[in-house]
Amino acid sequence: MTSLRIEKHPVLSFPERKIVKFYFEGKEYQGYEGEPIAAALHAAGIKTLRYSPQKNRARGFFCAIGRCSSCIMEVDGQINTMTCITPLAEGMQVKMQKGHGYIKP
Amino acid sequence: MSRSTEVFIIGGGPAGLSAAHVAARLGAQTLLVDDSARVGGQLIKQTHRFFGSSNRDAGIRGITIADKLQQDIKDVADRLTVLENTAAVGFYHNKEAGILSQNAYERVTYQSAIVCTGATENSLAFENNDLPGIYGAGGVQTLMNVHGIRPGQKILMIGSGNIGLIVSYQLIQAGVEVVGLVEGMPTIGGYLVHASKIRRLGVPIYTSHTILKALGSDGVEGAVLCRVDDKFRPVPNTEFEIKCDCICLAVGLTPLIDLFQQAHCRMVHVGELGGLVPLHDSSMRTTNPDIFVAGDASGIEEATTAILAGRIAGARAYESVHGKSAEADTIVAEAREELRTLRSGSTGERIRWGRERVLKEVGEC
Numbered sequence: 001m002t003s004l005r006i007e008k009h010p011v012l013s014f015p016e017r018k019i020v021k022f023y024f025e026g027k028e029y030q031g032y033e034g035e036p037i038a039a040a041l042h043a044a045g046i047k048t049l050r051y052s053p054q055k056n057r058a059r060g061f062f063c064a065i066g067r068c069s070s071c072i073m074e075v076d077g078q079i080n081t082m083t084c085i086t087p088l089a090e091g092m093q094v095k096m097q098k099g100h101g102y103i104k105p
Numbered sequence: 106m107s108r109s110t111e112v113f114i115i116g117g118g119p120a121g122l123s124a125a126h127v128a129a130r131l132g133a134q135t136l137l138v139d140d141s142a143r144v145g146g147q148l149i150k151q152t153h154r155f156f157g158s159s160n161r162d163a164g165i166r167g168i169t170i171a172d173k174l175q176q177d178i179k180d181v182a183d184r185l186t187v188l189e190n191t192a193a194v195g196f197y198h199n200k201e202a203g204i205l206s207q208n209a210y211e212r213v214t215y216q217s218a219i220v221c222t223g224a225t226e227n228s229l230a231f232e233n234n235d236l237p238g239i240y241g242a243g244g245v246q247t248l249m250n251v252h253g254i255r256p257g258q259k260i261l262m263i264g265s266g267n268i269g270l271i272v273s274y275q276l277i278q279a280g281v282e283v284v285g286l287v288e289g290m291p292t293i294g295g296y297l298v299h300a301s302k303i304r305r306l307g308v309p310i311y312t313s314h315t316i317l318k319a320l321g322s323d324g325v326e327g328a329v330l331c332r333v334d335d336k337f338r339p340v341p342n343t344e345f346e347i348k349c350d351c352i353c354l355a356v357g358l359t360p361l362i363d364l365f366q367q368a369h370c371r372m373v374h375v376g377e378l379g380g381l382v383p384l385h386d387s388s389m390r391t392t393n394p395d396i397f398v399a400g401d402a403s404g405i406e407e408a409t410t411a412i413l414a415g416r417i418a419g420a421r422a423y424e425s426v427h428g429k430s431a432e433a434d435t436i437v438a439e440a441r442e443e444l445r446t447l448r449s450g451s452t453g454e455r456i457r458w459g460r461e462r463v464l465k466e467v468g469e470c
Contacts, residue, residue, distance in 0.1 A: 084247075
């Protein structure tokens with residue numbers, strides 16, 4: 001879908017997967033169903049996933065296996081979602097998390 | 106809800122899967138939980154061929170070893186339950202633990218537990234080290250080898266241990282330009298065979314260098330490197346810039362030990378093993394007699410040794426439930442002999458030293 005997706009690899013092959021639509025900050029994107037949200041965003045060229053609570057610093061993913069919490073975002077209204085291990089699904093609303101995020105009362 | 110099992114294994118990487126296979130094959134009712142979607146641990150992203158030993162996994166790719174371990178446990182499916190997407194969240198008194206899956210909480214009663222939680226990636230202190238585009242070497246492998254996505258177009262690798270060297274080669278295989286490899290020590294840390302591969306492909310290797318800062322505001326645009334002296338202090342006026350859109354940190358791992366601390370296992374700090382590890386004897390039993398350890402959680406090594414330590418822990422955990430077994434003794438003796446071979450020579454020196462320190466603490470060495 002983008003140039004960051006590996007098309008040819010000497011060792012690995014990546015199976016065809018279903019393409020789904022999702023939304024990042026309200027704008028429509030495409031990714032593969034079931035891949036991590038952070039991976040789909042990365043392939044779409046989006047590396048900044050949130051801004052840190054104290055110094056408002058841009059943050060991306062780091063460990064990609066759900067250990068470090070660098071990739072937490074708001075997904076379908078749920079803050080602190082670890083997007084590096086949460087599978088992408090059709091129609092997901094993904095938003096950058098600003099600081100600690102906001103829970104609707 | 107609650108479950109009951111004889112042997113309870115936390116973590117489905119090479120150590121946990123091997124422990125589960127041995128314990129269940131010997132005859133123990135076994136439950137394995139793993140918090141990821143699929144067991145296999147970090148082997149599922151390791152496309153390189155392992156050195157292994159003459160009788161174990163020599164020249165086999167990590168992804169193939171993962172397939173083999175996943176296949177092996179199917180043979181003991183009658184005695185082994187595997188729960189994926191399930192995290193162990195704590196130990197209680199009276200041999201009870203809590204597990205959490207899809208927001209459902211259950212208690213597990215066990216007789217013997219084997220904790221194979223693995224490790225977490227280290228970061229490195231330098232200016233702007235939190236910019237998006239700075240990733241752990243394991244993170245890069247996951248993105249690229251599991252999900253088929255390149256981390257960027259031009260990458261700078263920090264650390265020349267085997268992981269830094271191997272992942273650099275994998276990045277080139279995936280079509281990423283590796284603009285340089287930075288190493289603070291005066292010599293390359295990993296095996297020469299891996300270093301030669303990437304050197305032949307024209308990757309500059311900067312030994313006695315460090316990264317001073319990452320450039321960019323909302324993402325990596327480059328890095329400032331400089332020379333370091335023999336005490337790792339930056340040498341003034343040797344700074345230079347290198348252009349890249351991501352930086353990969355291959356600067357070691359730290360054992361994941363929260364559960365051991367929570368279960369009151371005595372811990373010991375051994376730098377050669379990656380930091381704090383639970384004290385354990387040569388049976389991989391911790392100071393809590395109901396809890397065993399195997400794999401990177403007992404000290405950072407690699408998958409082949411994790412498999413062998415897992416086999417030892419699996420056999421001994423079986424015995425602590427069912428009593429002495431000649432078959433278990435044979436499995437342990439064979440695994441120990443293989444470990445001795447794998448850890449021999451100059452490359453195994455640090456690990457041997459670290460493991461001796463642990464065994465000395467428990468009075469075995």
